[in-house]
Every structure is written in structure tokens, then in C-alpha cells.
Amino acid sequence: xxxxxxxxxxxxxxxxxxxxxxxxxxxxxxxxxxxxxxxxxxxxxxxxxxxxxxxxxxxxxxxxxxxxxxxxxxxxxxxxxxxxxxxxxxxxxxxxxxxxxxxxxxxxxxxxxxxxxxxxxxxxxxxxxxxxxxxxxxxxxxxxxxxxxxxxxxxxxxxxxxxxxxxxxxxxxxxxxxxxxxxxxxxxxxxxxxxxxxxxxxxxxxxxxxxxxxxxxxxxxxxxxxxxxxxxxxxxxxxxxxxxxxxxxxxxxxxxxxxxxxxxxxxxxxxxxxxxxxxxxxxxxxxxxxxxxxxxxxxxxxxxxxxxxxxxxxxxxxxxxxxxxxxxxxxxxxxxxxxxxxxxxxxxxxxxxxxxxxxxxxxxxxxxxxxxxxxxxxxxxxxxxxxxxxxxxxxxxxxxxxxxxxxxxxxxxxxxxxxxxxxxxxxxxxxxxxxxxxxxxxxxxxxxxxxxxxxxxxxxxxxxxxxxxxxxxxxxxxxxxxxxxxxxxxxxxxxxxxxxxxxxxxxxxxxxxxxxxx
RNA sequence: GGCGCCGUAGCCAAGUGGCUAAGGCAGCGGAUUGCAAAUCCGCCAUCGUGGGUUCAACUCCCACCGGCGCCUCCA
Numbered sequence: 183x184x185x186x187x188x189x190x191x192x193x194x195x196x197x198x199x200x201x202x203x204x205x206x207x208x209x210x211x212x213x214x215x216x217x218x219x220x221x222x223x224x225x226x227x228x229x230x231x232x233x234x235x236x237x238x239x240x241x242x243x244x245x246x247x248x249x250x251x252x253x254x255x256x257x258x259x260x261x262x263x264x265x266x267x268x269x270x271x272x273x274x275x276x277x278x279x280x281x282x283x284x285x286x287x288x289x290x291x292x293x294x295x296x297x298x299x300x301x302x303x304x305x306x307x308x309x310x311x312x313x314x315x316x317x318x319x320x321x322x323x324x325x326x327x328x329x330x331x332x333x334x335x336x337x338x339x340x341x342x343x344x345x346x347x348x349x350x351x352x353x354x355x356x357x358x359x360x361x362x363x364x365x366x367x368x369x370x371x372x373x374x375x376x377x378x379x380x381x382x383x384x385x386x387x388x389x390x391x392x393x394x395x396x397x398x399x400x401x402x403x404x405x406x407x408x409x410x411x412x413x414x415x416x417x418x419x420x421x422x423x424x425x426x427x428x429x430x431x432x433x434x435x436x437x438x439x440x441x442x443x444x445x446x447x448x449x450x451x452x453x454x455x456x457x458x459x460x461x462x463x464x465x466x467x468x469x470x471x472x473x474x475x476x477x478x479x480x481x482x483x484x485x486x487x488x489x490x491x492x493x494x495x496x497x498x499x500x501x502x503x504x505x506x507x508x509x510x511x512x513x514x515x516x517x518x519x520x521x522x523x524x525x526x527x528x529x530x531x532x533x534x535x536x537x538x539x540x541x542x543x544x545x546x547x548x549x550x551x552x553x554x555x556x557x558x559x560x561x562x563x564x565x566x567x568x569x570x571x572x573x574x575x576x577x578x579x580x581x582x583x584x585x586x587x588x589x590x591x592x593x594x595x596x597x598x599x600x601x602x603x604x605x606x607x608x609x610x611x612x613x614x615x616x617x618x619x620x621x622x623x624x625x626x627x628x629x630x631x632x633x634x635x636x637x638x639x640x641x642x643x644x645x646x647x648x649x650x651x652x653x654x655x656x657x658x659x660x661x662x663x664x665x666x667x668x669x670x671x672x673x674x675x676x677x678x679x680x681x682x683x684x685x686x687x688x689x690x691x692x693x694x695x696x697x698x699x700x
Numbered sequence: 701g702g703c704g705c706c707g708u709a710g711c712c713a714a715g716u717g718g719c720u721a722a723g724g725c726a727g728c729g730g731a732u733u734g735c736a737a738a739u740c741c742g743c744c745a746u747c748g749u750g751g752g753u754u755c756a757a758c759u760c761c762c763a764c765c766g767g768c769g770c771c772u773c774c775a
Contacts, residue, residue, distance in 0.1 A: 192704090212775070225775050254773065338703060339771075361773085385773045407775035412703085414773080438705085439769070497724080498713070502706080503769070510712065513725045520724090523738065570722085574714080583714050586723035593723095593740085600732090600740050671734055678736075689737050696738095 184239060186403075187501060187578045189411065189434040190336060194578055199402050200432060204242045206401035207233060208393040208431070210410055211247040211293070214274035215256040217478035220491070220506055221407075221440040223281055227492050228437050228500045228579075229405050230287040231632055235575050237289075238545055238631045246292045246396050248389060249275055252382050253296075257371055267372050268297070281479045284488030286633045294392040296383060302391040303383045304376050306425060307363045315424040319354035321366030321379045327359040330420045336434060337412035361417050363387045386417040393430070394422065404431035408501075411436055438503040442476065486511050487639060493518055496581040496632055517589075521629075522639060524592050528622060530693060531604050532615070537638055541627035545572065549623055560598055564621050567591055571628050584632055591625045605692040659688070659695045 184197040199205050209229045212222050226247065233245045250256075251271035260267040282290070296303070307323055310316040316325045327333050362384035367373035373380035393401060399422070406415060415434065422430035482491070485508075494514045498504050525536040542549055555561040567587050574583030598618055603609045629635045658677055665673040678688045687700045 210775070213773090218775085222775050337771085408705090409770065409774055412771065437775080439775070441768085502713090505712090510725090513712070516726095517724050520739095527739085574722095577715095580714070583722070586714065589723055596739055597741090605739095666734075669734075675735070687737070690733075691738080 184236075184576045185578055186433050186435065188432075189436050192338075195433070197433070199241065200400055203240070205236050205244070205403065206397035207236075207243065207245045207403040207405060208389070208397055208401060209245070209247045209404075210389060210406035210414065211249050212274075212278055213250040213253050213255055214271045214278060215253065215259040216274060217277045217480060218274075218281055219476045219479055220482060221476070222278070223285060223479055223491070224440050224495050224504070225405065225407055225437055226282055226287045226290070227285055227495045227633075228581075229435075230285075230289050231496055231581055232403075232405070232435070232500075232579050233289045234631050234633055235579060238543065240544055240546060243289075244292070244397065245290050246294065246393065247290045248294050248296070248392050249278070250385075250388060251275065251295045251297050252372065252388075253385065271295075271297075277478075277480060281483070281488075284483050285492050286488060286636055289633075292396050294396060296388045299388060299392050299395065300374050300383075302395050303387055304364075304374075306391045306394070306421070307383075307387060308377060309425050310363065310421060313424065315421075316363055317356065318378050321381060322354055322362055323364035323378055323384075324355050324360040325363050325417065325421060325424075326356060327361070327420065328357060330424055332423070333359075333420050334416065336416050336419055339412060339416075361386065361413065363421070386414055387421060389414075389418050390421040390425070390430075393418075394426075399426040400429050401431055403433045403435055405435045405437070408436040408439055435500075437500045438498075441503055441505050486515070489634065489639065490515050490518060493585070493634060496634075497585050499578075499580055499582050501578075520589070520592055521635060524596060525635070525638075526696075527596070527599060527605070530691070531599070531610065531618070535638075536622065536626065537636070539622055539626040541623045541630060543627075543630070549620070551620060558617075560594070560617060561620070563594055564591075564624060567594065568624055568628075575631070581632060584628065588625065588629055588632075588634075591621060591628070595621045595625065603692070607693065655686070655697050659697065662688070663695065 185194045186197045187193070188195045207229060209225055211226075212218055229245065229247075233243045236243045249271075252267070256267050256271060260270045263270065282288070307316065310325065311318065311323060315329045316323055364376060364378055364381050364387070365384055366379055366381040371382070373382060393404070404415065404418075411434075419430050490511060494511055495504065497514065528534070528536045551561075555565055567590050570590075571584055571587040574580040574587065577583075595618065598614075598621065599605060602614045602618075604614065604618065626635075658681070662674045662677040665671070665677070681688060681697070682700075685700050687698050689696045689698075
């Protein structure tokens with residue numbers, strides 16, 4: 183029974199889709215004016231996993247992530263660079279898509295663009311004006327917050343709390359809490375024709391228009407970063423619910439934000455003044471951390487695989503903030519080696535690749551256990567872990583717990599290899615291989631739900647491992663084997679040590695010596 | 701000031717009103733190994749502090765201390 187934390191109610195609620203068997207998810211995506219950084223990528227990873235789990239649970243899921251390609255920041259950046267806005271947007275969108283690809287986020291069904299939704303946006307705005315929730319002022323159109331009594335129900339803020347004036351700017355708004363649905367164009371700015379003259383959409387209206395277009399007036403889950411809760415999501419609700427007279431989204435899910443780890447206060451933040459007495463050195467650390475954390479994601483990918491970052495993101499509950507740090511990523515990498523090594527063992531034992539293992543994609547697909555579990559320690563433990571996995575995921579998508587189960591499964595399987603001595607071909611039989619395979623299927627199944635281990639890790643050394651290398655290694659291993667046979671361990675160790683210096687690791691296994699690059 | 705979050709082992713991180721408080725990284729001991737590596741087994745926390753509620757709290761409530769986010773067209 184799936185339970186989801188709903189920001190609206192500030193509590194976990196039993197998940198019940200609007201339409202039986204179907205789930206629509208809308209997640210606020212990026213404004214494509216600069217290369218994305220790690221913070222932009224956590225949401226997609228999380229909601230990709232959310233979709234996978236919902237699909238696994240039997241739902242037909244549609245996931246929408248918008249791309250904002252018209253915006254003040256885009257205009258400013260394109261002017262600064264002297265390139266057309268559309269070109270800038272196209273470049274940055276491509277960057278974003280590459281990042282998604284590296285992270286294995288491939289479950290997004292629609293990427294609506296603002297520029298491609300213009301008609302709907304204008305029509306949406308028109309309706310709000312007609313219904314009296316919005317007003318025109320010299321080519322701008324504003325939503326009148328006072329007309330919507332429920333305003334603030336998501337972020338739990340009263341309207342009166344937001345009356346602060348935006349720096350004394352001369353405003354055409356009736357109230358400072360009102361926000362723009364449509365902005366008139368200044369000369370030279372990209373613009374679209376509208377009933378109010380040439381202009382462009384305000385920031386929030388696109389999401390209302392896009393979500394309705396692709397998911398309907400009321401859909402199931404609206405997601406996004408915690409920072410968007412106010413005012414962005416609050417405004418979306420106001421627009422959509424005033425326009426349609428019905429609930430916009432049943433569940434609002436907000437993910438915690440990625441933070442650049444730093445020993446001192448963040449530079450440039452409100453806390454800075456308090457931390458200012460700190461010496462120069464510590465401030466320097468803060469700056470470095472900050473720049474590391476906000477470096478373009480594509481740069482980060484040169485240091486860490488997308489899969490490592492995905493694993494890292496999913497190892498914490500999505501509502502918690504995560505501190506980004508290189509050490510943490512390195513630790514995650516170490517942990518993942520356990521899995522990669524297991525996949526090697528699997529290949530040695532079965533001759534097959536883990537990545538090709540067929541596993542159920544839905545929890546109700548039956549696999550052929552073909553065994554009486556009772557009394558079989560291995561199968562009983564395996565079943566217990568399976569139950570754990572779903573319990574974790576059912577509890578507000580606890581991917582961290584789920585990853586814990588993955589580790590336990592590997593340990594269980596490694597133990598099985600040890601106990602049955604599966605590394606020795608003579609000990610393999612139909613019985614133990616079948617049991618082993620059952621465990622592997624579950625590992626494959628659950629890791630796929632999290633979107634992990636779907637492809638072999640990129641062999642950094644692929645370029646260097648040509649046929650010649652392979653043959654030379656064979657030769658060295660052969661020579662070393664002969665030395666070992668003759669108890670000439672000095673020579674054997676010399677070979678292994680010298681190879682280690684070059685970066686080649688030898689591991690002696692029951693079935694023979696394996697080599698790999700480190 | 702307003703809204704909210706967090707404080708679990710050296711570090712990261714799940715979780716629960718009563719049963720052995722997951723898992724990972726690091727460390728230690730053991731099995732295995734010619735020695736290693738890998739793997740397995742074992743060890744390593746009483747849950748920020750002080751109160752309260754309760755037969756029973758780390759888990760609920762209050763206060764305090766400490767860390768943090770948002771309130772600024774930031775995912």
C-alpha cells in the first residue's frame with residue numbers, strides 16, 4: 183500500500199490515483215539559460231525513480247517535465263552573449279538532455295516547451311481575465327491574488343505575509359502579491375502576439391497550461407524542488423484552480439535541495455555576515471566548495487559516472503537535503519564496486535551477463551520460484567528482503583532503504599556462492615544454480631526499479647585493452663601460474679607486484695587468475 | 701520576524717511506542733588464501749540536552765541548545 187507525503191497536508195497519505203490505474207506526474211524542469219548543475223539534476227533522478235516504482239506497482243504512468251525556454255533570465259543571457267534566445271535555449275536544452283541521459287533518466291514522456299505552448303498559455307490567461315481572476319494593465323496581465331481565498335494553502339503562508347513591496351519598483355499591480363501572467367515586451371525583446379499586445383508569458387502560467395494540456399485539469403502528482411513551493415507552485419495552484427474550479431494536483435511532492443558542502447557559512451547568503459569574522463582561509467574553503475557544487479554538471483561527469491551520482495542521490499530520502507561532496511561520491515563509488523564485482527562473479531559462474539538478466543518489470547508478475555521455501559535459509563532470507571524492498575518503496579519512495587536491500591541481496595548471494603562453492607564448476611548443479619538465479623533476478627528487478635545497473639560501467643580502459651594486451655596478460659598469468667606450481671612465490675609475487683605498479687590487479691580465484699585495471 | 705526541516709556509531713544514512721535500532725564507507729578480529737585481493741563471519745550506536753505523557757519513548761508533547769532551508773522570477 184503506497185503512501186506519499188503530500189505537501190498540501192504536510193503528512194503521508196495513502197496513494198489513490200485520480201483515474202483507476204493511471205498516474206500523471208508533472209515536474210517543474212529547468213529554465214534553459216545556462217548549463218545545468220547538480221542541483222538541477224536531482225529532481226529528474228528522483229521522479230524517474232518515482233515513476234519506475236509506480237509503473238512497477240502496476241500503474242500506467244505519464245511523466246511530464248517542462249523546459250522553460252522563454253524567460254527574463256534567458257533574454258538577459260542571450261543579450262549578454264549576443265546570440266538569439268532560441269539558439270541559447272536549444273544549446274542549453276541539449277546540455278540538459280545529455281545530463282539526463284548520463285544519469286539514466288529516460289522515463290520522461292513529454293518535455294513541453296514554453297514556446298510550443300504559447301496558444302494554450304494565451305488562452306489560459308484569457309480565461310482568467312474573463313472569469314475576473316486577472317486584470318490587464320498597460321499590456322501586462324496580472325493574477326489578482328485577493329480573488330483567491332485559498333491562496334497560500336500549499337506553503338501555508340497568509341497573503342498578508344507577502345505584501346512586502348519588491349524594492350519600491352513602480353508597479354502596475356493592484357497589490358504587490360499579484361503576479362504576472364503576461365508581460366508586455368520591451369523593444370528588442372522576443373515577443374508573441376496576444377490580445378494584450380506583443381509580450382511573453384509570466385513565469386508560472388506555463389506550468390498551468392502545460393500540465394492541463396498533457397495531463398488534464400486534475401492530475402495526480404506535481405513535483406519539484408522545495409524552493410519552488412513558494413511562490414511558483416502556490417501561483418500555479420491559484421491559476422489552475424481559479425481557471426478550472428477544481429483541484430489542480432492531488433499530491434504535491436517536493437524534493438530537498440542539493441547543497442554544496444562547506445565547513446563555514448555559505449558565501450553570499452544571509453548568514454554570511456554572522457560568519458564574517460571567520461578568517462580568510464575558511465572563507466576560501468567555502469568558496470571552493472561552492473564553486474565545486476555549482477560547476478556545470480557536464481564537468482562533474484568527467485569525474486564521476488552518471489550512475490554513481492544517481493546512486494548517491496537515491497541513497498538518501500528525497501525530501502532530505504543532500505550535501506554534495508567529492509568524498510561522499512568516492513565512498514559511493516567504493517560501495518558500488520561490490521555490485522560490479524558481483525556481476526563479474528555472476529558471469530564467471532553462469533557465463534551470462536547480469537545486464538541481460540530478464541526480470542519482472544511489475545511486482546505482480548510471477549516468477550517461477552519452483553521451490554518450497556520453507557526451511558531453506560537462503561530462499562527464506564531472499565523472500566524477506568523482497569518484502570522489505572517493497573515496504574521501503576511503499577513508504578513515500580524510500581529509495582535509501584531500497585538501496586540497503588540491494589546491498590543485503592548481494593551479500594546473500596555472495597554468501598551463497600561461498601557456501602555452495604559456486605566458483606568451482608564442479609559444484610554447480612541445477613538445484614543451486616536455479617536458486618542462485620532466483621536471487622539474481624530479484625537483484626535485477628529491484629535495481630531496475632531504481633534505475634541502477636542497467637548498463638555495464640563505462641570501461642575507462644577500453645581504449646588500452648587491445649588484443650595484444652590480452653595476449654600478453656595471458657602469457658604473464660601463465661608464467662606466474664607455473665612459478666606458483668613450483669612454489670617459486672618470489673617470482674609469482676614479483677609479477678603481481680610489478681603489474682600492480684603499472685595499474686593491473688591480479689586476483690587468484692578457484693577458477694583461475696583474473697586480471698583487471700585499477 | 702513568518703513558514704518549515706534536521707540533530708541516530710569516526711563519517712554517510714534507514715527506521716521504530718515495547719522484539720537483535722537497516723545498510724554503506726572507514727576500523728578491528730576471524731575464516732579463506734602460499735601470501736595477497738575479493739568474498740564470508742564477528743565486533744563497533746541506547747538514538748542533541750532537559751522535562752512531560754505512558755505500564756513502556758530513540759520513536760508522542762513541551763522547552764532549550766546546535767545545524768539548515770525558504771520567505772528575493774534558484775531544481
